[in-house]
Amino acid sequence: DVVMTQTPPSLSVAIGQSVSISCKSSQSLVHSDGKTYLNWLLQNPGQSPKRLIYQVSNLGSGVPDRFSGTGSEKDFTLKISRVEAEDLGVYHCVQATHVPLTFGSGTKLEIK
Amino acid sequence: QVQLQQSGAELAKPGTSVKLSCKASGYTFTSYYIYWVKQRPGQGLEWIGYIYPGNGGTYYSEKFKGKATFTADTSSSTAYMLLGSLTPEDSAYYFCARSRYFDYWGQGVMVTVSS
Numbered sequence: 001d002v003v004m005t006q007t008p009p010s011l012s013v014a015i016g017q018s019v020s021i022s023c024k025s026s027q028s029l030v031h032s033d034g035k036t037y038l039n040w041l042l043q044n045p046g047q048s049p050k051r052l053i054y055q056v057s058n059l060g061s062g063v064p065d066r067f068s069g070t071g072s073e074k075d076f077t078l079k080i081s082r083v084e085a086e087d088l089g090v091y092h093c094v095q096a097t098h099v100p101l102t103f104g105s106g107t108k109l110e111i112k
Numbered sequence: 113q114v115q116l117q118q119s120g121a122e123l124a125k126p127g128t129s130v131k132l133s134c135k136a137s138g139y140t141f142t143s144y145y146i147y148w149v150k151q152r153p154g155q156g157l158e159w160i161g162y163i164y165p166g167n168g169g170t171y172y173s174e175k176f177k178g179k180a181t182f183t184a185d186t187s188s189s190t191a192y193m194l195l196g197s198l199t200p201e202d203s204a205y206y207f208c209a210r211s212r213y214f215d216y217w218g219q220g221v222m223v224t225v226s227s
Contacts, residue, residue, distance in 0.1 A: 039214055041157075048207055048217040049157070060215065092157055096212035100173040101147070101159040 002027050002095055006104025013083050014112045021078045021107045023093035028073045030097070037096035040069055040078045043106075044089040052091075053078065085111055114138040116146075116208050118218035124225050129196040134208035134218050141189035142166040144211050148180065148193050151220075152204045160206075163191055198225045 003026040013019050021040075029036045040053040051060045053069035056076060066081045080087055088111050093104040119133040134146060148160040161172040163182035170182045179202070181194040195202055203225045208218040 037212055039212075041214060048220045049209075049214070050217065051214045054213045054215070094157070094159075094214065096214075099171060100161075101212070103157040103159065106156050 001100055002029075002098050002102050004093055004095055004102050004104040006093055006107055008107060009105065010108040010110065012110045012112050015083060015085060017083050018079065018081045019083060019109070020080075021091050021093075023071075023076045023078070023104050025074045025076075025095055027098065029076075029095050030073060035097075036072065038069075038071070038076050039094050039096060040067075041092040041094060042087070042089050043092065044086075047089075049092060080109075083109075083111070087111075114210070114216045116210065116216055116218035118206075118208060118221045121222045122224065124198050124223065125227055126199055126225055128198055129194055130198065130223055132193045132195070132206055132208075132221055132223070134191040134193075136189045136191070136210075139210075141184075142186055146182075146184070146191040147209045147211070147214070148182065149207045149209060150204045151207065160193070165189075165191065195223065198223075200225050 005024045007022050029038050036056050038056050041049040043049040052063050052067050057069045068079045070077050091107045115137045117135045122130045124130050142165045145162045145164050147162045150158040160176045160180050163170045165184035183192045205220045207220045210216040
């Protein structure tokens with residue numbers, strides 16, 4: 001199974017700051033169809049996850065452009081520019097290139 | 113608008129089964145995979161597998177083979193997951209989500225296994 005190593009496990013940031021979360025995979029996430037199926041999710045407290053980014057860098061519908069995703073092969077980053085209060089929660093990366101799909105261990109974002 | 117509506121919380125005894133539902137609306141049910149995800153309280157997300165309602169094809173993560181069984185009723189646009197031989201380790205939230213892009217999620221359902 002592909003191991004997704006997500007760091008840091010937690011972050012505490014002030015409103016308006018920028019932060020980055022890393023996700024590294026144990027195998028290349030480039031699919032045989034040429035696409036890279038790496039998604040980023042946000043789970044606000046007490047809520048189900050919601051999709052932020054798909055295929056590394058594509059912003060989901062309705063997601064603010066403060067969120068951006070970069071990376072390739074085995075190394076991926078989610079950046080949040082100008083953090084807002086509504087951004088608190090747990091961020092998850094998930095690879096959907098290989099079965100079984102696997103998730104990172106999560107990054108808990110707290111607001112100072 | 114696309115929605116995935118899951119059934120209500122379940123309290124079950126060890127050794128029994130529960131059948132969870134995920135009712136889809138706002139899109140063509142048979143055109144998208146439904147993925148199932150487990151989350152124990154305070155823990156990370158774990159992929160169980162998927163069903164493709166278009167042809168009933170399924171895939172189970174190795175860990176959940178024999179534990180979970182997926183079905184889909186195209187007449188009601190509802191996907192189901194049967195969890196059998198329940199143990200306390202099956203106590204968790206279970207989510208359904210649409211496709212490998214996880215673009216839509218159900219609200220989740222809490223399953224509690226206790227005698």
